[in-house]
Amino acid sequence: MNCASSELLVGSHRHPDDADNGNDKHIDAGADMNDGAEIDARAETGTDDTVAEGDGADINGGGDHFGLFDDHAVAAAEDVTPAGELDLSDLRDVLAGRREAVVDTGRGTASRAGTGPVSHDAAGPRVHGRGGEVRTRRRRHPVRSSIIALVVLALIAGGVTFGVLWWQERTAAPQDWAGTGSQTLVVRVQSGDGLYDVGQTLVSAGVVASIKTFVAVATDDGRLDGLRPGYYRVHEHSSAQSTTNDLANPSNRLGQLRIVPGQTLADIATVSTTGKKSTKQGIMSKIVDACVPTNGAAQCFTVDQIWQAAVTSPLSTLGVVGWAMDPVSAVSDPRRRLEGLILPGDYDIAPGATAQQALSSVVQASAAQWNTTGIVAAAAKQHLTPYQLATVASLVQAEAIGPDMPKAARVIYNRLDDKMDLQFDSTVNYGLDRASIATTSAERLDDANAYSTYAHSGLTPTPIGAPGPDALDAADDPATGTWLYFVAIDLDGNTCFSTTIDEHKACIAKARANGVFG
Numbered sequence: 001m002n003c004a005s006s007e008l009l010v011g012s013h014r015h016p017d018d019a020d021n022g023n024d025k026h027i028d029a030g031a032d033m034n035d036g037a038e039i040d041a042r043a044e045t046g047t048d049d050t051v052a053e054g055d056g057a058d059i060n061g062g063g064d065h066f067g068l069f070d071d072h073a074v075a076a077a078e079d080v081t082p083a084g085e086l087d088l089s090d091l092r093d094v095l096a097g098r099r100e101a102v103v104d105t106g107r108g109t110a111s112r113a114g115t116g117p118v119s120h121d122a123a124g125p126r127v128h129g130r131g132g133e134v135r136t137r138r139r140r141h142p143v144r145s146s147i148i149a150l151v152v153l154a155l156i157a158g159g160v161t162f163g164v165l166w167w168q169e170r171t172a173a174p175q176d177w178a179g180t181g182s183q184t185l186v187v188r189v190q191s192g193d194g195l196y197d198v199g200q201t202l203v204s205a206g207v208v209a210s211i212k213t214f215v216a217v218a219t220d221d222g223r224l225d226g227l228r229p230g231y232y233r234v235h236e237h238s239s240a241q242s243t244t245n246d247l248a249n250p251s252n253r254l255g256q257l258r259i260v261p262g263q264t265l266a267d268i269a270t271v272s273t274t275g276k277k278s279t280k281q282g283i284m285s286k287i288v289d290a291c292v293p294t295n296g297a298a299q300c301f302t303v304d305q306i307w308q309a310a311v312t313s314p315l316s317t318l319g320v321v322g323w324a325m326d327p328v329s330a331v332s333d334p335r336r337r338l339e340g341l342i343l344p345g346d347y348d349i350a351p352g353a354t355a356q357q358a359l360s361s362v363v364q365a366s367a368a369q370w371n372t373t374g375i376v377a378a379a380a381k382q383h384l385t386p387y388q389l390a391t392v393a394s395l396v397q398a399e400a401i402g403p404d405m406p407k408a409a410r411v412i413y414n415r416l417d418d419k420m421d422l423q424f425d426s427t428v429n430y431g432l433d434r435a436s437i438a439t440t441s442a443e444r445l446d447d448a449n450a451y452s453t454y455a456h457s458g459l460t461p462t463p464i465g466a467p468g469p470d471a472l473d474a475a476d477d478p479a480t481g482t483w484l485y486f487v488a489i490d491l492d493g494n495t496c497f498s499t500t501i502d503e504h505k506a507c508i509a510k511a512r513a514n515g516v517f518g
Helices: 071-078 088-095 142-171 195-204 211-221 240-248 283-290 303-312 322-329 355-370 375-381 386-399 402-417 425-431 469-476 501-513
Strands: 118-121 124-128 134-136 184-189 230-235 256-259 268-271 277-280 345-348 434-436 485-488 495-498
Touching: 184 195, 195 211, 211 240, 230 240, 256 283, 283 303, 283 355, 303 355, 322 386, 345 355, 375 386, 375 469, 386 402, 386 425, 386 469, 402 469, 402 485, 402 495, 425 434, 485 501, 495 501
Parallel strands: 268 434
Antiparallel strands: 118 124, 124 134, 184 230, 256 345, 268 277, 485 495
């Protein structure tokens, strides 16, 4: 029972025996006493068919003393219309001829057929019905009610739809195709992709029928747990197991390019201590080999085409790292301008790429790696530019092995500080596009070779290869020492460091004894 919405109506209390045979007058205590008590005139039919509410009987013949079950009282709690406003239900009744209009005179009274008098107070017009009850009408909002109903229906419909889809997903049998399809295609696994992401790619490409089935099969198989990003050859419309086999097969990994520390852009001729000659593949040739042709072509592009892209493409188009733009633009030999900017690591060449697309993808990916190395701050610490520090690291990479790299970096800095020529055979060989432990006096002193650190002071015009992480660390944080010389003393690359020329001569003697110079 909501007591706040129930209005206690007070009438005249009389004994039934006091009935006045048709002259019964009912005093409505709910009337506005400012206008005087209003008298609810009853139709005098000769019988007393109007009983005061205080007698314990209502118009329905019940025993409701407080009007709690009075239909009119309930309506009074629900039906309120602000003063001076028209109730839409009343308007419809009037237009249909079922009721006379209630006219607000502004004087506290109004008349309407079939109802009692109307009084006005601050809450608006109050209609007095049979039995003297007061009914204060409120304004209905049919539009708002319709919107609410529509929203509720939409929510119910959405819930039912979701429930059906959820039930279908839970109960549907896993989908799969049988065997291996006849047509092959290439899909790409992105960095950070999990099995579900790979499954989405495969379903979109028409390789497998169901993400759920593929993930379940691949998880049970286990070979794809470490699936690397890249391009893979697979068969369309194949079973999940067949596709898992394709992805796990190393021969189906396409466009894979691996750059190792010290690798150069161009192919170089190698000469062993025994005089045996061979060719070491450079980065440009490796990019050509990595690209998988499409549409029946023999190859994506030629070595000459990728060199053309390296020499003529705008640096911004290639995606050269920002701090290298100015020094690279100043390099006199365009074939060497990108040297040292492609870091060691794994790269992916898109099947069917053009020469410029392939080269740009590698340079841009390497630029992203450069931006994580902290080279700008490291160079400032050594009072160098980032490009100069990259050059130092490339020299360390060419001259020393891992444990000796910090000492080799220290020798470079010490000789530069003392205005000494670096005198590295590796720089002479780089200018000659070859790799050889021994060089001749004429080769070392040939000033036509811009990279000879015997003939030219200071650092080389560009890096002489791809510096690895150990070499970069050594250039950033060199060992502490006074060394000015070093030389490899065995064929394993171990190095002897010295401060004086006499100590250095002793190291050279060890190298000769171990067959380093042939």
